[in-house]
Amino acid sequence: MTIEAHLATLEKKHGVLEQELHTALLQPSVQDQHIADIKRRKLRLKDEIEKIRSSSH
Template structure:
């Protein structure tokens, strides 16, 4: 897999987590732990995206 393809995959995952987070935050019955977990996974992916982008420049 090329770096560009890996970046595209990570960006799709990040977008999906953003959508999942939006849905979870609009449901009062969702546990705070779930929201925290989604945010943590989103941040991990964002960090990896930034790391890959910086290594290609």
């Protein structure tokens, strides 16, 4: 897998988590722990994306 393809995959996963977070925030029955978990996963993906981008320059 090329770096560009890997980045595209990570960005797509980040977008899916963004949508999942948006949906969870609209549902009052969703527990805070679940929302925090989504945010942590998004942050990990964002960090990995930034790390790859900075090392490829």
